[in-house]
Amino acid sequence: xxxxxxxxxxxxxxxxxxxxxxxxxxxxxxxxxxxxxASDLARRPSSLRPALRALCASNHAEFLQFDxxxxxxxxxxxxxxxxxxxxxPPKPGPRTLREIKAGREAMNPATAEATxxxxxxxxxxxxxxxxxxxxxxxxxxxxxxxxxLADLTxxxxxxxxxxxxxxxxxxxxxxxSRRWRTARHPGRLDLRxxxxxxxxxxxxxxxxxxxxxxxxxxxxxxxxxxxxxxTLITPLYMRFALGMLRGADKTEAFLMHTxxxxxxxxxxxxxxxxxxxxxxxxxKGAGGGTRLGESLAxxxxxxxxxxLAGRAACFILSDGFETGDIALLAREMxxxxxxxxxxxxxxxxxxxxxxxxxxxxMSAALPYLRIFAPAGSAAALAALPAKLARL
Amino acid sequence: MIHGASGKxxxxxxxxxxxxxxxxxxxxxxxxxxxxxxxxxxxIMLMDMLGRPLLLEGAAGVGKTAVATALxxxxxxNLIRLQCYEGLDQAAAxxxxxxxxxxxxxxxxxxxxxxxxxxxxxxxxxERYLLQRPLLAAIREPxxxxxxxxxxxxxxxxxxxFLLEILSDFQVSIPELGTIKARSIPxxxxxxNGTRELSDALRRxxxxxxxxxxxxxxxxxxxxxxxxxxxxxLAGQVATLVAAIRRxxxxxxxxxxxxxxxxxxxxGLGVGHLASDPELLFDSLICLLKTxxxxxxxxxxxxxxxxxxxx
Numbered sequence: 001x002x003x004x005x006x007x008x009x010x011x012x013x014x015x016x017x018x019x020x021x022x023x024x025x026x027x028x029x030x031x032x033x034x035x036x037x038a039s040d041l042a043r044r045p046s047s048l049r050p051a052l053r054a055l056c057a058s059n060h061a062e063f064l065q066f067d068x069x070x071x072x073x074x075x076x077x078x079x080x081x082x083x084x085x086x087x088x089p090p091k092p093g094p095r096t097l098r099e100i101k102a103g104r105e106a107m108n109p110a111t112a113e114a115t116x117x118x119x120x121x122x123x124x125x126x127x128x129x130x131x132x133x134x135x136x137x138x139x140x141x142x143x144x145x146x147x148x149l150a151d152l153t154x155x156x157x158x159x160x161x162x163x164x165x166x167x168x169x170x171x172x173x174x175x176x177s178r179r180w181r182t183a184r185h186p187g188r189l190d191l192r193x194x195x196x197x198x199x200x201x202x203x204x205x206x207x208x209x210x211x212x213x214x215x216x217x218x219x220x221x222x223x224x225x226x227x228x229x230x231t232l233i234t235p236l237y238m239r240f241a242l243g244m245l246r247g248a249d250k251t252e253a254f255l256m257h258t259x260x261x262x263x264x265x266x267x268x269x270x271x272x273x274x275x276x277x278x279x280x281x282x283x284k285g286a287g288g289g290t291r292l293g294e295s296l297a298x299x300x301x302x303x304x305x306x307x308l309a310g311r312a313a314c315f316i317l318s319d320g321f322e323t324g325d326i327a328l329l330a331r332e333m334x335x336x337x338x339x340x341x342x343x344x345x346x347x348x349x350x351x352x353x354x355x356x357x358x359x360x361x362m363s364a365a366l367p368y369l370r371i372f373a374p375a376g377s378a379a380a381l382a383a384l385p386a387k388l389a390r391l
Numbered sequence: 392m393i394h395g396a397s398g399k400x401x402x403x404x405x406x407x408x409x410x411x412x413x414x415x416x417x418x419x420x421x422x423x424x425x426x427x428x429x430x431x432x433x434x435i436m437l438m439d440m441l442g443r444p445l446l447l448e449g450a451a452g453v454g455k456t457a458v459a460t461a462l463x464x465x466x467x468x469n470l471i472r473l474q475c476y477e478g479l480d481q482a483a484a485x486x487x488x489x490x491x492x493x494x495x496x497x498x499x500x501x502x503x504x505x506x507x508x509x510x511x512x513x514x515x516x517x518e519r520y521l522l523q524r525p526l527l528a529a530i531r532e533p534x535x536x537x538x539x540x541x542x543x544x545x546x547x548x549x550x551x552x553f554l555l556e557i558l559s560d561f562q563v564s565i566p567e568l569g570t571i572k573a574r575s576i577p578x579x580x581x582x583x584n585g586t587r588e589l590s591d592a593l594r595r596x597x598x599x600x601x602x603x604x605x606x607x608x609x610x611x612x613x614x615x616x617x618x619x620x621x622x623x624x625l626a627g628q629v630a631t632l633v634a635a636i637r638r639x640x641x642x643x644x645x646x647x648x649x650x651x652x653x654x655x656x657x658x659g660l661g662v663g664h665l666a667s668d669p670e671l672l673f674d675s676l677i678c679l680l681k682t683x684x685x686x687x688x689x690x691x692x693x694x695x696x697x698x699x700x701x702x
Contacts, residue, residue, distance in 0.1 A: 024595055032441045039440070047413065047433065053442070055436040057595035061446060063601045199490035202497075303638070306586060 007074075008037050014073050021057055021069060022265075045075060097269030158239035160378035165243025167385045172220065172313060176213040183212040219257040220244060221307040221340075222253040223260075223299060226283060227290035233348045233376065237317050239280070241383060242267050244315075252307040256295035256318070258288050261321070262303065290321060290322040292361050293328035300335050315344035317375065319349050321361025344388070346381075348375035412436075413458055416465075425454070425461035426605070426612045434600040446594065449602030451648015455582040458602070459539035462578060469536045471577070473525040475546035481553060485521045485563060507614065516567035526554075530561050532571035538577040546586045550589055558596060577664035605647065607634050613647060614654050620635055628665045629654045630700055635697045636679060639689065645679040653678035666698055669671075 011034055015025050025033075032055055036042065041051045049070050059061040070264045085381075114198065182190065188338055193209035201207070226239050241253045245267050266278035299307075308314060314336065323328055337343055345365065349355055351374035357366055373387055374380050413432040420427045422433075427435070435458075438445050447455040463470035473484060493515050500511065523531065529538040543551065557563070561573040581597060583589060605613060610630035621629075633650040645653075656675050657665075665672060667691055673694055679684050 024591060026595060049431040050433040051437055052439055054598045054600055057599045060601050
């Protein structure tokens with residue numbers, strides 16, 4: 001019983017940890033969590049973990065994330081093992097000057113804070129060092145991308161990209177559908193409902209019902225290549241994505257590098273600093289090679305179904321340098337085109353004089369595109385609305 | 392027993408009730424033909440303990456709806472199902488007056504002034520003329536029913552908000568009749584296929600469980616429990632092969648219902664061992680692969696490659 005009392009005391013800390021990781025826990029759920037901790041379920045971690053998970057998680061991502069957080073908090077010993085296996089294993093023997101320098105850069109609070117695991121998980125002092133050791137294994141290239149993404153908070157240089165995105169959003173206007181929805185204000189009479197309502201009045205149409213055309217907004221999916229070759233332009237594109245997502249429903253953004261991650265939720269975060277933190281955590285693989293084909297395959301399989309349902313436009317922001325299988329890329333572009341006819345490829349290099357889309361990936365993708373446009377600078381992005389007017 | 396239970400009282404009631412063990416739930420489910428894993432059994436147990444609805448998500452065909460059917464069978468209670476679709480409204484989900492019958496009643500009484508106007512009105516808006524829809528029916532059940540709100544992601548956002556109100560109060564206001572309070576709080580199961588993102592408010596109120604495809608052993612157990620004639624070897628082979636097919640890059644991954652169909656088909660065709668007749672096996676794959684693209688991609692060589700792993 002004493003053990004259970006101690007567990008309940010730690011509950012506040014655990015809910016704080018969960019909230020820091022983006023879980024939404026109200027008072028009601030915390031109360032219920034306390035009841036679970038007071039019940040028989042709390043006897044063993046193997047029964048407590050699924051119980052708290054069913055209560056606290058509210059979507060699939062949280063469902064998957066929960067076990068690690070639980071183990072880290074309640075079974076503290078597992079933390080360091082988990083951290084080590086996630087990072088590169090520490091190298092034996094003396095380190096080279098370059099590695100030490102990289103390690104020092106990583107310990108720089110601006111970058112280390114964003115990538116370190118949530119501090120609520122670590123309560124012994126040497127855990128800090130474990131985190132630093134993990135950073136020591138990171139390559140310089142990864143650090144550069146972290147810094148590039150950090151520019152997202154710099155307002156002056158990137159505001160133009162966001163403004164361009166807002167203008168594009170405005171020109172991708174909603175269509176009137178041929179279906180009708182009920183309207184509150186007088187307009188076209190909804191005969192069916194009016195007659196139905198008149199039944200209750202003995203057949204006299206006293207209660208009038210109105211309708212108006214249903215609006216179908218254009219869904220938008222953004223696929224942003226954040227591989228090594230795109231490093232310099234990435235901050236601009238992230239800000240562009242932020243503009244596309246801001247205030248617009250039915251828009252999804254994904255990062256493509258060696259795999260595909262959804263960043264819509266992170267970008268929509270109203271707190272910009274926290275948005276940056278989440279983004280940095282999500283872009284762990286950024287700056288590496290590109291496997292456009294595989295990323296598109298993942299998108300087609302798992303995300304296209306909802307992100308491109310109905311009337312939709314798909315923006316791909318990439319330079320088209322592909323390190324993977326070209327045949328796969330062509331196949332997935334064809335599959336994407338079958339689902340969504342409005343395929344727009346924005347290429348940062350296309351504005352350069354004498355540019356021809358000769359990169360292997362680019363030439364494979366070209367036949368499937370509706371619009372292929374240069375987007376190497378904020379000015380190029382600002383010129384886009386005119387080109388997209390006929391979408 | 393819990394007439395007019397408010398949210399708070401409901402919670403306490405759950406606490407006083409006999410705590411059902413997870414193992415008990417799992418065996419109860421197995422008895423009605425649903426092989427549940429431990430995590431799902433925990434979630435079901437918490438449903439009763441905390442009095443919260445359970446939101447189930449997962450790929451199509453993993454058996455989300457079957458959970459509700461099994462839960463109802465397990466408790467011997469009624470299953471009331473509300474299938475959601477775009478445009479579902481209060482009249483189709485909660486209650487509606489039977490206007491035709493009311494008009495008939497008025498016509499039938501015309502000319503006979505044996506009752507006052509107020510009495511007639513009272514009679515017209517009485518229970519006799521009320522059409523109960525699933526939500527109202529569920530809370531008016533004398534014993535705890537299982538309310539399945541299927542594919543909630545297909546309903547409109549407005550309906551979701553309305554549902555939230557019902558799920559927190561468990562009472563319905565009908566202007567002509569007054570407030571109808573729950574006779575029993577139903578066990579509520581919501582399922583979603585993720586065609587639309589559900590609102591945070593709804594997610595906050597629910598317990599959550601993500602239903603994965605069953606692992607090989609559990610799938611074999613499911614096959615055996617539904618098709619007792621299936622041999623233990625064949626069940627294992629079917630489960631292994633289906634698991635391998637799910638790992639392939641297919642447009643539509645076969646669900647548990649499909650693997651049950653396929654096992655039944657193999658049983659009907661008299662297949663005793665998967666490797667015995669590859670041609671027949673290939674033809675019977677129509678039970679699993681349901682798009683032309685998948686059929687084209689999954690050719691004989693792929694099948695023989697997978698078969699080599701299995702048998």
